[in-house]
Amino acid sequence: MSPKRAEQSPSGPGAVWLRERRQGTRTPALSIERITAAAVRILDEDGQSGLSMRKLADALGVHATSLYWHVANRDDLLDLALDAVFGEVEAPRKDPGLWQADIAAYMTGLREALLRHPWAGALASARPLMGPHALDHAESVQAALVRAGFSGTALTAAAAAISNYVIGSVAAEASWGRHDQSTARRALTDHVQSAALRYPTLAAHPPTPYSDWQTHFEHGMRFLIAGLTASAGTSG
Template sequence: MTKQFDSVWLREPRQPKASGLRLDHIIGAAVELLDAEGLESLSMRKIGAKLDAGATSLYWYVANKDELLEWVLDEFWGMVEVPESDDAPWREVLTTFAYNFQAALRAHTWGAALIGQLPSMGPNALQLTDRLRRAYVRAGFRGVDIYLASGTVMSYVLGVVIPEIAWTKTYGDLNVDRDKIIEMMETTAADYPEMIADYRAVTPTNPAAARAMAFDFGLLCLLDGLEHRLPGGSGEHPGE
């Protein structure tokens, strides 16, 4: 059975009660708990305790936990900054977006789990989407290609960061011992000596530098590919 679509953005926010508790307090407390304990541990009871309020008082503002998470997801989108001026070159806007999106996901790993699970239709999400839309239009994209291009950049960042989050959740640290990896490869990949030699020769010894280099390389290739699609490039024009 298909789940019926519903969203907190389809109803008017309730006005604060005289108690002084406000929706932004609830959202802020939820973000702090998510950062500290993760998505699985979040509960209305814990939020109420953090705010010295009963869990039932929270339901004046949010009908359930899913509605609260929609507010929290929109708070996440507000953390992803991009150049506001329309005079900024489109590649600068998208590069800034990609790096800030990556940083926000790394700092607030729960964001990756909520994207796609809940609708991103809040004011921060819409403002960011429109800013990116204007950058793509300024670049020369038209029609549905605007949103296909935007989704491609977003998917790239998620594709890089989600495995990092999974690895960290399992092992607690992204800074894997390179020598240990080589030792494992010599045992498990002994039939591929050229691959082992390549790994020894070309991979940076600093894991953080290796991740940064990989992200840079992929993003540059992606933006080059998008530019190739624009009028005046050597590829097909958008919409064709």
């Protein structure tokens, strides 16, 4: 008899975290952990377009129907894989006097984890981050910001600014990494220079090459944390 399909309600992005986990299994060779690890490997090798239930089943050496005891659909696989990447990030130290250092360590660690998996940055910007690892980090980040004096709307906006900066910069870096950056950058510079009357500031201060993405990221991170430090405790 084929394994029963995982509970279908709720469904969609993030739904895997809202269903009750089945107790027991008719497919002892499989587990959520093994399925997740295989999904991450496929995504690393082939990107989002390369992940399917059938391809995952082939990689695990099982029939595709066996997967449905554990996961309902491809959305589940994406959410599980993305949260596994967040699981690679070390939690902040929670030092009451060093909240800025905690935030910087989290941002740096998240960037490194997402870059190890080039599909993850774009995926993180498009899906609810509801997995246990992602929520553990959200808890740590908000706790650091509360220690700094943030509350209310300012707290949620500050936390979002931190995650959005990392995820957005990684998504851009991963996307550019698939192309010849130098040619595109030269074309942009030449275009701006040829239209200097319309773009005088850009022409006078052309963009620096994005070959050193880490330096750009670290500058932006320092600017963001300096702004948070100046704003801490001033609004709710």
